[in-house]
Amino acid sequence: MTVADIVTALNLEVLSGAKGLQREVTGGYTSDLLSDVMGFADAGAVWVTLQTHKNVMAVASLKELGAIVLVKGFKPEPDTVEQSNEEEIPVLGTDLSAFEITGKLYNLLNQ
Amino acid sequence: MNLYRADLHMHTVLSPCGDLDMSPVNLVNQAASCGLDIIAITDHNSTLHGPIVRRLAKSKGIMVLYGAEVTTKEEAHCVCLFDTEEQRMVFQEYLETHLPNIPNNPDVFGYQVEVDENDEILQEIEPLLISALDVGVNQIEAYVHKLGGLFIPAHVNKTKYSLISQLGFVPFDLKCDALELSLHTTVDEFKAKNNYLKSARFIRSSDAHMLSQIGSAFTTLQMEHRTFDELRKALNGIDGRDIIQ
Numbered sequence: 001m002t003v004a005d006i007v008t009a010l011n012l013e014v015l016s017g018a019k020g021l022q023r024e025v026t027g028g029y030t031s032d033l034l035s036d037v038m039g040f041a042d043a044g045a046v047w048v049t050l051q052t053h054k055n056v057m058a059v060a061s062l063k064e065l066g067a068i069v070l071v072k073g074f075k076p077e078p079d080t081v082e083q084s085n086e087e088e089i090p091v092l093g094t095d096l097s098a099f100e101i102t103g104k105l106y107n108l109l110n111q
Numbered sequence: 112m113n114l115y116r117a118d119l120h121m122h123t124v125l126s127p128c129g130d131l132d133m134s135p136v137n138l139v140n141q142a143a144s145c146g147l148d149i150i151a152i153t154d155h156n157s158t159l160h161g162p163i164v165r166r167l168a169k170s171k172g173i174m175v176l177y178g179a180e181v182t183t184k185e186e187a188h189c190v191c192l193f194d195t196e197e198q199r200m201v202f203q204e205y206l207e208t209h210l211p212n213i214p215n216n217p218d219v220f221g222y223q224v225e226v227d228e229n230d231e232i233l234q235e236i237e238p239l240l241i242s243a244l245d246v247g248v249n250q251i252e253a254y255v256h257k258l259g260g261l262f263i264p265a266h267v268n269k270t271k272y273s274l275i276s277q278l279g280f281v282p283f284d285l286k287c288d289a290l291e292l293s294l295h296t297t298v299d300e301f302k303a304k305n306n307y308l309k310s311a312r313f314i315r316s317s318d319a320h321m322l323s324q325i326g327s328a329f330t331t332l333q334m335e336h337r338t339f340d341e342l343r344k345a346l347n348g349i350d351g352r353d354i355i356q
Contacts, residue, residue, distance in 0.1 A: 034279030035270070053185055053247055055278040077247065 001025050001109065003067045003090050006046065010104055012069065013093040015076055017084035025066040028109060030102045034059050041065060048102050052076050057083035057091075065089065069105075071098045114355060115337060117149035118142070118329040120180065120190050120265060120291060120316035123164070125154040127221035127241060130321040134230045135163045137322055143171040145326030149337060151176040153190050155240040156210055158203045159225050162196065167228060174337045179206060180265055182241065183248040187274040188265040190291060190316075191255045194339035198258050205254065209244040248274065252285055261343060262286065266293040266318060268301050281308060288346045289314045289354070294328035298356055312346060312354060331355040 004021040007014060014021070026044035031037050032051050041047060043064040049056065050071050057080055060068055067090040070076065076084065076091045084091045094101050122129040123138060142150050150173060152161045161177035168175045177199040178192040193199050214237055215223050223236040244251070248264075255262045264274040267281065267290045274281055274290075281290065289312045292301055298313045314330040334341040334352045344352035 033276055035276045038279045051185060051278075053249075053278055053282070055280065055282055059279045 003046070003092075006067070006105070006108065007090075007092060009108055010094070010101065015070065015084075015091045015093045016081040017067075017088055017090035019085070020067070020088035020090045023066045023089070025109070028102065028105050029065075030098055038063065046105060048098050048105065050074050050098065052080060054079045054083055056080060057087060057089065060089050061087045067092055069094060069101060071096060071101055112333050112335060112351065115148040115332045115334060116146060116326075116329050117151075117314075117332050117342075118145075118147050118317050118319070118326050119149070119151040119176065119178075119192065119263070119314060120153050121150060121319040121325055122154050122180075123152060123160045124222070124224050124226060125157055125160045125236065125240070126320070127155070127215060127217070127223050127239070128320055129154065129221070131222070132322050133320070134226055135160060135167050136228060136230065138325065139164060139167045139171060139173065141322045141325045142168070142173055145329075147173060147326050147329065149174045149176065149332070149342070150325075151178045151190070151192050153178045153180040153192075155180055156182060156206050156242070156244065157236065157240055158193070158199045158206070159236075161199055163226075163228060176339070176342075178260075181206070181251055182243040182272070183251055183277075184243055184246055185248055185277045186243050186272055187248055187277040188272045189248065189251065189274070190263040190265050191251070192261040192263070193258065194260075198260060201258060202255070202260070206244070209246050210238055210240070211242050211245065213239045213242050215239040248278070249282065249285060252287070256286060261288040261346065263289050263291050263314065263346075265291050265316075268292050268296045275305075281311070287311070288343065291316050292328075293318060312348060313356075314346070314354060315356070
């Protein structure tokens with residue numbers, strides 16, 4: 001499944017990094033502690049978080065994640081957008097909470 | 112040059128988690144008996160107890176910095192320090208503007224009280240002081256420096272509420288006057304595990320919540336005399352002023 005497939009299925013907004021929409025997604029991870037994500041997220045995961053700081057992109061890049069989903073209508077900071085476009089790792093947005101979007105994502109990936 | 116013993120992170124009864132014995136009078140007496148030359152009053156997201164501690168500490172010859180342990184939007188704790196009453200008041204207003212209005216529940220979090228020199232309660236603070244501000248760490252750092260203050264991410268070695276636990280690593284563009292380590296580690300031990308910070312500058316502070324913890328970790332600073340500007344130079348290693356661990 002690609003990031004674009006997930007965007008369509010879950011009605012997500014593409015906030016940045018649109019060039020990476022064909023990245024392959026193989027799983028998901030939900031956490032707001034970047035140290036935890038650095039330690040435990042797998043490559044190819046979609047990362048669900050409310051953190052908007054630029055370090056989010058550095059961690060996503062380091063761990064080769066598929067995409068980031070910002071919950072509850074949060075928007076990435078300007079330098080986060082810039083780095084997302086550079087790295088071609090999409091930042092996606094939803095108005096849903098982390099609980100709700102994680103549930104939907106889990107079902108979608110395990111269909 | 113002279114050497115000064117500084118503990119730049121401690122709480123008072125104003126912090127919900129601060130022990131009720133942490134009144135300004137007791138705190139100053141304890142700091143004096145520990146031989147501290149410089150202390151900073153850093154309650155959670157409030158600077159209110161700075162002035163009374165500074166007044167009380169004068170007769171003991173202890174320099175008192177105003178400050179707060181600020182919770183950023185990312186929930187990273189950062190010590191912000193100031194020199195003058197004017198700076199303190201401006202920063203206090205900034206904190207009150209950006210702290211969400213979630214009422215404290217003293218049964219759960221503890222009391223948040225401002226007291227006078229006789230330990231009489233002047234007021235109980237309504238909003239929960241351990242909430243996170245609605246501004247990010249980079250913006251807070253820029254604001255503190257614009258006011259002429261010092262910005263020191265707190266206990267960066269900890270796995271909770273530290274810049275590193277919340278954001279994975281210290282953002283490269285963040286202008287820190289120093290990074291604070293808790294008493295649970297040493298500078299050498301921490302640097303060995305965090306190679307990218309090998310040229311960063313570190314202090315150790317007690318983060319005291321109880322009287323007996325004051326001075327349990329401290330930093331020795333080499334400076335000409337005790338002023339805020341000298342302290343800034345010492346933290347940043349300028350003009351021969353330095354951090355002597």
